Amino acid sequence: MIFVDSTPHLRVYRQRVIFPIDPKMPSKGSMAFIINNDIESSIALINNNRISHNNRFHVYFMDNIYEGRFFGRYFRENKTKERFDLYEKVQAKAGNIICQNSFVSIGGRNFFFDLIMIHEIFFKIAAKKVVPYRIKSEQYIDFLKNIFNDQRFNQYSKKIILIDVNSWVKNIKKEIKGRKFFDNPVFLLYFAMMKNFNKFKELGDMNIIFYSNDISLRLNPSLADKMSYSLFRNEISKLTGKITLPDENTIDKELQKDEVFDEVIKNFSQHYRFTGDDEESDSEFEEKVRDRLDEMTEENKELGSLEGKELEERLTNELLGDQKILKDLNEIITQNRVGKTIASTKRDEVLREKQKELKLENQTLEELQKMLDRSATLESYSVEDKVKTTNKNVTKIRYPNFEKSYNEKLLRQDMLNILLSLNDKSIPIYIRDIKVEDTSDELNYRDTYTVQLEDANRVRHTLKFDMPKFIDDKFMYINGNKKLIIKQLLMKPITKTGPDEVQIVSNYNKIFIRRYGQKTSSKLEKFKKAISKTKTSANIVVKNGNNLKANSKYLTTIEYDELAKDYTSIRIKKTEFLFNQDEVRKILEEKKIKINDNELCIGFIDNKTPITVNLDTQLIGDMDIIDFILSIEAGKPIRDVYEGETSGKKFVYSRATIMAKQVPVILLLGYLEGLSTILRKAEIKHYFTDKRPRDLTDNQGVVQFSDGFLVYEKYPFENSLLMNAFADIPTKGFSYADFDSKEVYLDIFDTMFGTRIIGNAFDNFYELMIDPITKEVLEDLNLPTDFVNVVLYANSLLADNSYLKENNMSLYRIRSNELVNAYLYKAIATAYIQYRLTANNNNPVKMSVPRDVVIKQILMAQTVEDYSTLNPIVELEKSRAITPKGPSGLNLEQAYTQDKRSYDRSMLGIIAMSTSPDANVGVVRQLTLEPSIKSPRGYIEIAGENLDHLKDANLFSPAELLSPLGVTRDDSNRTAMATKQSKHIIPVEKASPVLISNGAEQIIPYHLSNDFTVVAKADGEVVEVNEEAGLIIIGYYSEDKKAGSKKTKADISSYQSIDISPRIVKNGAGGFYLSNKLICNLKVGDKFKKNDIIASDEKFFTRSKIDGTRFNIGSLQKIACMSSYSTYEDSTFITKKLTEDMASEIVMCKTITLGKNANVDFLVKPGDNITVGDDLIRFEISFEDDSLNKFLETVGENVKEEIKSLGKTPIKSKYTGVIEDVKVYSTVELDELSPSLRKIVSNYYKRIDRKKNIINKYDKSNSVYKMGVLLNEPTGKIETKDGKVKGNEVGEGVLIEIYIKYRDVMGIGDKLAFFTALKSINGEIIPEGYEPFSEYRPNEEVSSFVAPGAVLARMTPSILLTMFGNKVLVELKRHLQEIYTGKPWEPTK
Secondary structure, eight states: OEEGGGSOBTSOBOSOEEOOOBTTBTTBSEEEEEEOSSHHHHHHHHHOSSEEOTTOOOEEEOOSEEEEEETTEEEEEEOHHHHHHHHHHHHHHSTTOEEESOSGGGTTBOEEEEOHHHHHHHHHHHHHSOOOHHHHHHHHHHHHHHHHTOGGGTTOOEEEEEEEHHHHHTTSOSBOOSGGGGSSHHHHHHHHHHHOHHHHHTTOSOEEEEEETTEEEEEOGGGOOTTHHHHHHHHHHHHOTTOBOOOHHHHHHHHHHHHHHHHHHHHHHHHHTOOOSSHHHHHHHHHHHHHHHHHHHHHOHHHHHOOHHHHHHHHHHHHHTOHHHHHHHHHHHHTTOOOOOOOOOHHHHHHHHHHHHOEETTEEHHHHHHTOOTTOOOOOEEOTTTOOOSOGGGGEEOTTHHHHHHIIIIIHHHHHHHHHGGGGSSSOEEEEEEEEEEOOBTTBOEEEEEEEEEETTSOEEEEEEEEEOEETTTEEEETTEEEEEOEEEEEOSEEEEETTEEEEEOSSOEEEEEEEOSOOOHHHHHHHHHHHHHTTSTTEEEEEOOOHHHHTTSOOOHHHHHHHTTEEEEEETTEEEEOOHHHHHHHHHHTTOOOOTTEEEEEEETTTEEEEEETTTTBBTTBOHHHHHHHSGGGHHHHHHHHHOOOOSOOOEEEEEETTEEEEHHHHHHHHHOHHHHHHHTTOOEEEESSOOOSOOTTEEEEEETTEEEEEEOOSHHHHHHHGGGGGSOGGGSOTGGGGSHHHHHHHHHHHHSOSTHHHHHHHHHHHSSOHHHHHHHHHTTOOOSHHHHHHHHHHHTTSOOOOOTTOGGGEEEESTHHHHHHHHHHHHHHHHHHHHHTTSSSOOOOOOOTTHHHHHHHHOTTEEEOOOSOHHHHHHHTTEEESOSTTSOOOGGGOOHHHHSOOGGGTTTEEEEEOSSTTTTTSEEEOSSOOBOSTTOOBOOOOSOOTTOOHHHHSOHHHHTSTTHHHHSOHHHHHHHHHHHTTOOOOSSOBOOSSOOSHHHHGGGGSOTTTEEEOSSSEEEEEEETTTTEEEEEEEOSOSOTTOOOOGGGEEEEEEEEOSOEEEEOTTSSOEEEEOEEOOOOTTOEEOTTOEEEEETTTEEEETTTEEEEOOBOOOOEEEOOOGGGSTTEEEEEHHHHHHTOEEEEEEEEEEEETTOEEEEEOOTTOEEOTTOEEEEEEOOOOOHHHHHHHHHSOHHHHHHHHHHTEEEEEOSSOEEEEEEEEEESSOGGGSOHHHHHHHHHHHHHHHHHHHHHHTTOOOOOSEETTEEOOSOSSOOOOSSSEETTEEOSSEEEEEEEEEEEEOOOTTOEEEOSSSOEEEEEEEEOTTOOOBOSSSTTSBOOEEEOHHHHHHTTOTHHHHHHHHHHHHHHHHHHHHHHHHSSOOOOOO
């Protein structure tokens, strides 16, 4: 008997073999990968006595979640149900085997790892992707490497791969050939050995055991050479007589044939112009063609004998006339066409009416719809009486109500309207029932909606999806982390962003409408030719020049701009036309001539009477500019030449960019609603005649069809933009009526794009582009709301060259929490598309969405970030961060040109000056403290020319305001750096508010969440204080009583809890934690008023009866502005006192994962003092081996304890400090834990329950967020899908987090900033007794130096003003103290 990994290499072995094991630990450290094609083969292997695990393998495992990328295609599949079914079969037929659901539960024991399902996925994707042989084998090699070297298996020293050859080849003919057999690991490895040996060798020292019944063959790539493939071919045939692997010559022929097939398919595709609109259709088409070519070469021996170019030509000719493949091709093209609109029936009407009566949380859907307040504005309130500042500009609070207002007035209504929008689809879908359930747990704060639907086909659907709920109106709690949505600067639905570009933006997608072509119109072309031939005539003076740049800042017409490209002026006797608007406006000003706002002056008659174009109609009276010029009597020479000129047939037209395809707008709209409908909607005057029209004017155009001629009016110019496209469309082969049906358009799309399937994408845009939110915005802007009219309006905007730059705020609105509904709409739209495409099938794909689809999109979003509670400035700035990125936004880095990153005047009053001074400059910006947002829908108010109404609160961000004097005096780059640095402030021991104040440090508590300050929402009183639980309960009085009447506890209508216990918060990516703690000095029975600051963070805020609650920006210290050896480069020194004043309390976390049977001998408690090297925990792993336990019972007690102590594992502290907290998470029930672990977990649960029980007295709901406190600490078993808790692999066990707080004093090498962005690195610490001092106050140390040169170099003069101002204030206070006490001032010790 021999280990199978020791059998002769590449030689069939017929004796009994056993799996390799570690003799020292025969039941641990070994694993066997099973690569079989069916579960029966795996069961047979487990039971096989000839290739045997020798009763050493008792665990069987396979993954249930598979995620990755094969052949460029991403996949993620949940196979939990399939695994359950397979496990049942294994348990029933394989003796003494345990099927494990969690890898962690295996615990290092020997096990079978079955790869049946991941191979199924690999070969399923391989079947859909027609790729070269070499790539397929390379991908399989990489696939095997990744599995074999998975880090999970690092603890396993003995690994083998087992492949049952028969399971893969039992349905294969005696001799293997053709593409089909590539879906087989045997052949893929054989091919790699033969044709890509270097890639094959990458597998390394890996024992692959091929077997059949009781025969085995070992292959180890590390032992193979370049000729091993030949030996492998001979030996593998001995395992089974069913197959013979092809030799190298046969494979070379197959490769050559495959190359020929590639060329044939290419020829065929070009002939029929087939290029699938998506990967699926391309692959399906190519697979069908290849199958047909295989059939042809097998059926026709003559074809099979041909090679190279000869075979290619013959196969191409045969294929072009092959009716079978043409039929298949037609099926692919037509199978996804949109179904016909279904007429409304009585049942539909009943469903629509019943829908209104459905209730969602005690309100009918009809009532909820009526609650939508589109006129809602953002409410504001004043805290002037609550703060002591003289700057009243900052005391009006409005911005914090932006998200609050959306949540209360629009969030639920938007979600409901998204669902109701299904009523209006081509297959109407109605809500039969809707339910919402709070499914929050310790890791998520969410609602789950279950929506029952029924459509006009009488098919019923169910949508079940999670929606995040908001904490403090702006935070989400997902997967154990608080998340914050960065504000999105979203374009309004129709915006013109360039002279020839309009963007249509919605929650579904984005469409670009652009002008295409060089020649604007036949008139202009003929006119330019006429001018060039008559410019030397009497009474005609022409000056050439390009004036487009000069005119770009004015509103003009496209006809005027086209003339301005070539001419500066045209004078015809006494009439002069000027094409430089700077010159025109100069003359108007000199002659004091006034024109209307909607008029454009383009010249003068007799040098005094202005010639004006109406900008609305683009006409001079009833003539365009060229007709007007031609109408001048003295211009007869021009007119005569003009009438004899020709201009060509192709002129500029509008195109839409959809799905990366450029389609003429008239074709897109005609496909959707028919040409006659589009002509009517576009209000294009037209008529149809069966005879060629005579005497057409220059203002008329004509389109020829097979049965006649369509004559239309070219002007206004948007008519021409639509109709000029017909010059590139083969209309002569179709009748006029044909263009009212979709078939003709599909034929044209086939010609233009090589596919008819693109029509499906256009249908999707037609039905889904205008989502309910976009529709509402369009209505608010008085714009069209149906898709066709929206595109027509966009087309009309291209009729001139006027536009606003993309960084102009007039083009945008601001959104935040609305993004949640945007993701929901996209998910439901995708589900509807899948259903609509299969609605006419016998088994349509019903509408459904993954339950976590919205949450998953949120987690993947660029605009959603983990919320860091490092300091209040981070929250203030993050809650005001804004970017064009996000759904339907500007997401490509290369799209952010210098113009788009620059600051535009329209941003004043909305966006602050500072932006991140790095790659994100101008990409992520900051809203001001009080931006001019008008409504919860995010409409913004542009300041305009008059800026007098804008105050500092409207102009500067919170971080800018918290550094008074800096933003108005320092270099802008330095201000941006100071703003960025302020986000990294951590609390220090001796922190102070600013002395020179603009009031910002007093009002920011009203802009913060409850993490840092708690502001009273109404009048009330303190109801309960529980120091042990760390809770204060306050009650708010109802507002029913008359104003001024005395209120008591009996008048309380709602409660709020304040968590005054230390709260461990993570510093984002900083790698450390802080311990924040709210301080509240109120006692039970104490009363408070609305907007009083009830609690604030003890480190970040200073509270006093005189000055109120003020933010601590840093530490007030005496410094000198002078140079010394210590200020070289960025360096400075600090005194010993300053190192202590700037000390911070840092918290570090140590995580320990224990199995459920571990025995804990010792665990620290909150409040314990520790030093470096002290034990944090001591534990021993409890073995489940009965023989070990029996042995321990036979020895004496002393020996037993000594043996046990040898197994105890201590975890020691790396810090000296205090245990701030100990948190415990268990993935199993209490009764499954060891006694010691059960006690620890139980005590922790009791501690958490103490807090929960207090809150439950006032709020009996089951929510994880109650009364302003997030109850996310678990008091029971945590359910996990992957065995992970907070990112740690726990499996069935316990996660313990120990938080250690230590004091971190400032040291050499640490950075500090002198208030503004004047940062320095500490190069020296002055010891006590050696501190510098000044002559005036010799008893007071100078704690640091700042170099005057640094102030100049960094252009931060505000530091001098701040220094001088603070000096005056400090000394004034000291002198007043001296006058009052009669004693000289002395520094405090």
